[in-house]
Amino acid sequence: MTSTSKRAPFVAALLSLILSAFVALPALSQDAAEISPEALALARKYVDLTDTGGLYEATIVQAGIRTYKQLLPQNPEIAEPLNKAIEAVISTYKGRKGELFDQFARVYASSFTLEELQQIVDFYSSPTGQKLAKSNATTSGTLNRIMDVFTSNLNTEFFAAVRAELKSKGIDT
Numbered sequence: 001m002t003s004t005s006k007r008a009p010f011v012a013a014l015l016s017l018i019l020s021a022f023v024a025l026p027a028l029s030q031d032a033a034e035i036s037p038e039a040l041a042l043a044r045k046y047v048d049l050t051d052t053g054g055l056y057e058a059t060i061v062q063a064g065i066r067t068y069k070q071l072l073p074q075n076p077e078i079a080e081p082l083n084k085a086i087e088a089v090i091s092t093y094k095g096r097k098g099e100l101f102d103q104f105a106r107v108y109a110s111s112f113t114l115e116e117l118q119q120i121v122d123f124y125s126s127p128t129g130q131k132l133a134k135s136n137a138t139t140s141g142t143l144n145r146i147m148d149v150f151t152s153n154l155n156t157e158f159f160a161a162v163r164a165e166l167k168s169k170g171i172d173t
Helices: 002-023 025-034 037-049 055-071 076-092 097-111 114-125 127-168
Strands: none
Touching (some): 037 114, 097 114
16 A cells, blocks of 8 residues: 555646646537547547556556545445445446547647647657656656645745845744
């Protein structure tokens, strides 16, 4: 379970990304007529090429883990049926990854030209692009941890600097 808690910031960011994609759906549906099938296909290819960490599957498993952690303490005697129920529900999500990834593709297709999408797909089809895509999951977690430390330090330093600035003006806080 330790690895799960270490991935929590990544999963939270991932869920935020997914939720923001769904919030954008009404806006995207208005532009759907303007997105060419070629652009959509290239954008989807990019999404597929960069899904090296199993984004959808990891999110579904995390939902199962959260549900387990929420229900088990209340009813410790149901551990085995709870596991089976979670497995059953997880299996209902198999084969639905495409729905989510199609929405991701719409975001990219509406953000880039056909030529840009082709360049992106060409890059991520190259060995360097594939290496970048594979390292993004690990790198993202590391960058999130670095950003957390930076934010914590910044908040402390910023607060102290504002207090010092006020103090220089004769204001005690």
